[in-house]
Structures are given as C-alpha cells and as structure tokens.
Amino acid sequence: MSHIPGEPLVSASSTDSVPATAPLPLARTSAATDIALVATFAALLAVCAILPPIAVAGLAVPITLQTFGVMLAGLVLGSRRGSLAVLLYLSVGFAGLPVFAGGSGGVGVLGTASAGYLLAFPFAAFLAGFLAQRAASVRPALRYPALFGSAMTASLLLIHPIGITVMGWRLGMSATEAIAAGATFLPGDVIKNLLAALVATAVFRAFPDLLRRSR
Template sequence: MSAVPDEGTTPEPARPVLAARSATADLALVSTFAAFIAVCAILPAIVLPGMAVPITLQTFGVMLAGLVLGPRRGTLAVLLYLAVGLAGLPIFAGGTGGLAVLGKPSLGYLLAFPLAAALAGYVMTRLSSVRRSLLPLGAFAAATLASLLLIHPLGISVMGARLGLSPAEAITAGATFLPGDVIKNALAAVVATAVFRAFPDLLRARR
C-alpha cells in the first residue's frame, strides 16, 4: 500500500526557491548598476585646466545605485565596479584600469564611492515612508549628504596629499566639483523617484 499523507499536515513553503530567486534578482541588480557606473565613468570626461582629477558622471551612477538599491546592494554594485576596474578592465575615468589607479590623485574619490552609496542608500531607506511628493527632495538630500560627508572630504584629502597641496589649496581645488555634483545629485534624485514609481518594490523592500 502507498503511504497516504496526513490530512492535517501543511506543506513546507518553498523557502529555498524563494531565497534563490531573491539572490538571483539581487545579483542581476548589482551587476546592472555596476555596469551602469562603468558606462558613466568612460563617457567623455571634462578636464579643467590645472586639475588632475577629471569631472565625470561616476558620482551620478554611484548615487543612483545607493538610492535605488539600498545600502547593501548599492555598496555591492560599487565594489563590483571597483573590483572589475582594478582587475584591469578599462572602466575608470579616461578609459583606464588596473592597479595603477591606486597611485593617482583621484584615489580618494574611488575609495569614497562605496561608502557614499551605503550612506545614500541608508538615508533613502529611512525616508522611504515619507509622502511620495517628497521623495525627490529626500533622494536629493540623501545624495548630497553622502557627497558632502564622504566623497568630497576623502577625495580632497587624498588629492591634496598626492599633489602636495596645502589644505586651503586642496579645498579650493575640490570645490570646483561642487556645482557639478549638485546637478548630478538632483538628476539622480529625479531618476530614482521615477524608478520607484515604476517599481514600488524597490522602495518597499530595501536591502
């Protein structure tokens, strides 16, 4: 005789399957945003006279990753981008790649990117319950906070040390990037808000 299942038992939920789907979705999002940051970096950069660090769209991609994906996945996307670039793929500003970038004045900005994505993602997560009409302002505030607290201080410090600048000279040189960062942060906020409206789960299920 074949065994008959107990009518009172409840089938176990397919937790491994759900976990696998979640992990696959996370991997796809992290990989997509890492590739997006790479595209932003290799687009034609603006090199101002006397500046050793070019102006690129990297920070736009970094902030967008943190805002949309959340602190953990956003950080992983930036770390994946950095790892691939350090491995030799020419996806840093100016089409460069490899360990030689560790000796450049721009190193501080690269080191700050994963930290900034994490902070922007964390702040955005804390603001996820605000009114939808305030989301663009909240996203802009999150990105700007990450820029001012992490990217600029660390980037300016390393740039000044590598170029032998005084603190005042380094701050003056770094201030050149502020207007562009304000524009990029505003653009990241607008794009992130549009993504949240199209895919509300990205705002509700933050990781």
C-alpha cells in the first residue's frame, strides 16, 4: 500500500481494533447506572420505613411509607431493577441495620406480624414493574392511570394477601378477622399508589431515557 506524504500512517490492524473496544465504556456506564439506581431506591425505601409510622389501634402492624417506596421502585426502575432494589433493602435490614419500621432490623422481624408484608415487597415490585413496562408504550395522557393500575394490581394481588395471611397467623385471627384488619390498610395504600404513580409520571416526563431503560 502506497503512503501519501504528510498523511499519518495507520495500519489496518489498528483501525480494525477500534470498533471492538469502543462499546466497552458504554457497557460499563450502563451497569454503573443500574447499580446506582438500585442502591438509590434501596436507600429511599429505608427512609420511607424509618419515618415515624402511624399505629393502628388493636394491630401490631403500623402504617408506613414502605409500600410507596416499593411501588415507586417497581414503576420507575422496571421489574428486574425494582425487585433488586427491594431485595437489597431487605438484605441490609435482615443483616441487622435498623432500616425497617420503627428503626428495627435483623432476622427477628420475620417473627413479627408484619413479616408477610416485607416478604411480599420484592414480588410486588417485580409485578408492578412488569405491568408498568407493558404500559410504557401508551400515550403520555394515559401513562398516569396505567402506572396507578400497575401499582394497585401488585398491591391487591401480592402485598395484601400475603401480608394479611401472615398477620392473621401471627395474631391468632380467623380468616374473617384478618381480612377485616387488613382492609384498614387499603385506603392508605390507594393514596400511596396514587402518589407513586404521580411521582413516576413526573420522573418519566423529566427523564424520558429512564422510561426507555425501564423496558
């Protein structure tokens, strides 16, 4: 191959190696972003849990903002990253850090009446995220009701049935008593899911790339 004077000499092997190495920084950036988002939402869950809970008369399970954080993680991050954020939060709590309601921590919480709600959280975040991903292609005007519907479905199918079952078992309630007691949390969950969908809609409006990455 002839060489034109004044032009830099570039071998064929050096040009061939550029495409092979170029995508690597992008892959690392994507993984780093995912890790940062998962860690951020796990921390958000901890904040939601340790805020002063509202005690319910006659029940050992207080009202907290945990379900708001769980639903928001699923709606914004999608099924995989949302459930990972919740699992990270639970792992930190079970390890002994006081990140559960009332500043509690450790595996001892699995023996409490609220254990079912905690165990249902990662599954609920996954389902909410899965449904939200399916609704990601709807028109912007319909995004808010779609996200709210995703959060409510996950709450009604997973959080409430599992939470009520374990609560009734731990407190020695009959099925009717447990369902009646669990129903006291439903109005609050509706409000928290409305807020989670509202925040998720605002986040997607401000960061449309995040909406695409959640699919």
